[in-house]
Amino acid sequence: xxxxxxxxxxxxxxxxxxxxxxxxxxxxxxxxxxxxxxxxxxxxxxxxxxxxxxxxxxxxxxxxxxxxxxxxxxxxxxxxxxxxxxxxxxxxxxxxxxxxxxxxxxxxxxxxxxxxxxxxxxxxxxxxxxxxxxxxxxxxxxxxxxxxxxxxxxxxxxxxxxxxxxxxxxxxxxxxxxxxxxxxxxxxxxxxxxxxxxxxxxxxxxxxxxxxxxxxxxxxxxxxxxxxx
Amino acid sequence: xxxxxxxxxxxxxxxxxxxxxxxxxxxxxxxxxxxxxxxxxxxxxxxxxxxxxxxxxxxxxxxxxxxxxxxxxxxxxxxxxxxxxxxxxxxxxxxxxxxxxxxxxxxxxxxxxxxxxxxxxxxxxxxxxxxxxxxxxxxxxxxxxxxxxxxxxxxxxxxxxxxxxxxxxxxxxxxxxxxxxxxxxxxxxxxxxxxxxxx
Numbered sequence: 001x002x003x004x005x006x007x008x009x010x011x012x013x014x015x016x017x018x019x020x021x022x023x024x025x026x027x028x029x030x031x032x033x034x035x036x037x038x039x040x041x042x043x044x045x046x047x048x049x050x051x052x053x054x055x056x057x058x059x060x061x062x063x064x065x066x067x068x069x070x071x072x073x074x075x076x077x078x079x080x081x082x083x084x085x086x087x088x089x090x091x092x093x094x095x096x097x098x099x100x101x102x103x104x105x106x107x108x109x110x111x112x113x114x115x116x117x118x119x120x121x122x123x124x125x126x127x128x129x130x131x132x133x134x135x136x137x138x139x140x141x142x143x144x145x146x147x148x149x150x151x152x153x154x155x156x157x158x159x160x161x162x163x164x165x166x167x168x169x170x171x172x173x174x175x176x177x178x179x180x181x182x183x184x185x186x187x188x189x190x191x192x193x194x195x196x197x198x199x200x201x202x203x204x205x206x207x208x209x210x211x212x213x214x215x216x217x218x219x220x221x222x223x224x225x226x227x228x229x
Numbered sequence: 230x231x232x233x234x235x236x237x238x239x240x241x242x243x244x245x246x247x248x249x250x251x252x253x254x255x256x257x258x259x260x261x262x263x264x265x266x267x268x269x270x271x272x273x274x275x276x277x278x279x280x281x282x283x284x285x286x287x288x289x290x291x292x293x294x295x296x297x298x299x300x301x302x303x304x305x306x307x308x309x310x311x312x313x314x315x316x317x318x319x320x321x322x323x324x325x326x327x328x329x330x331x332x333x334x335x336x337x338x339x340x341x342x343x344x345x346x347x348x349x350x351x352x353x354x355x356x357x358x359x360x361x362x363x364x365x366x367x368x369x370x371x372x373x374x375x376x377x378x379x380x381x382x383x384x385x386x387x388x389x390x391x392x393x394x395x396x397x398x399x400x401x402x403x404x405x406x407x408x409x410x411x412x413x414x415x416x417x418x419x420x421x422x423x424x425x426x427x428x
Contacts, residue, residue: 093352095252112374189362195355216357226330
């Protein structure tokens with residue numbers, strides 16, 4: 001994001017920035033720390049600026065970050081949004097994609113609030129892979145890994161990304177332990193969820209209860225009303 | 230992103246999100262009209278709000294505009310602040326039998342009981358295993374942050390609104406609405422956020 005010359009220095013925008021990247025210059029104009037900015041676009045979308053001084057940046061850095069931060073924004077190369085492998089509880093009744101005999105775990109890095117270095121994802125992915133978990137990451141990240149992650153991109157801040165692992169319920173306690181060790185050593189936080197068909201969830205809950213793995217008492221539940229036309 | 234799984238409000242029965250959607254090539258034809266019919270049947274339940282990422286939310290757009298913009302590719306997120314309203318909404322979805330997918334995010338045991346009582350066969354679930362690692366925010370801040378799963382709410386805005394509520398410059402519900410304006414998909418629960426702001 002960038003601020004154009006119409007800024008009147010009212011400072012109304014400052015608290016809206018999700019990463020605290022907006023600052024006031026010596027000339028009392030708002031400006032954006034581009035290293036901190038994750039291109040979430042809240043400054044623009046919130047309509048908080050009385051003179052519409054916020055503008056999207058179209059350079060390579062902004063295009064890199066935006067799909068990880070802004071709702072529905074697409075990667076400029078792959079033309080896809082950042083998401084997992086298409087396992088979606090929300091439509092699984094009409095369009096079944098969840099595996100019948102496995103669970104899909106997502107490790108959502110720095111959720112809630114967001115803000116991490118792109119290299120944190122790669123480090124966590126590499127460590128989880130070393131431990132045998134075969135994690136997948138968001139579409140752009142996967143492309144970058146295949147093409148070789150540069151030092152420059154590793155240092156860039158993005159809003160968030162997740163790792164996805166398909167696994168047996170019995171393995172969940174171990175992966176939670178492995179992830180916790182990594183996260184604690186790298187000053188990150190990760191929200192974890194698992195998705196599966198109803199029968200697999202029953203089995204999973206028994207496993208987690210036996211192993212003493214924490215479960216929040218909330219869930220997203222597909223009520224089974226969807227169907228093919 | 231799993232945008233409605235990790236919601237962390239202390240009073241769980243204050244927060245339900247009903248997600249209605251179609252799938253391309255599966256049940257998309259006529260979905261816009263069905264969504265509008267479902268919405269209009271559920272409006273008397275007085276949802277906290279509703280919306281859709283591309284079509285607007287009740288905190289940002291007029292209701293007429295949201296309805297006008299609903300088309301076959303739309304989805305719809307409707308937030309309820311109590312179990313009774315959420316239950317009635319599910320009853321309506323079942324009765325209307327639109328063939329669209331309906332997913333309810335909220336307290337798991339209550340939703341399971343609800344589904345069993347209505348004879349619904351749950352298809353699939355996504356459950357929250359909590360957050361690991363070191364978080365720098367307090368419980369109330371985390372609760373408000375979590376109500377926007379796309380992470381568009383800033384800690385600084387929460388801090389500012391809390392201070393204004395504490396100073397009596399604004400009431401908690403209005404402060405929650407101001408925060409909720411940054412949510413583009415309609416999932417922000419101003420009722421639950423208002424309670425957290427005044428806690």
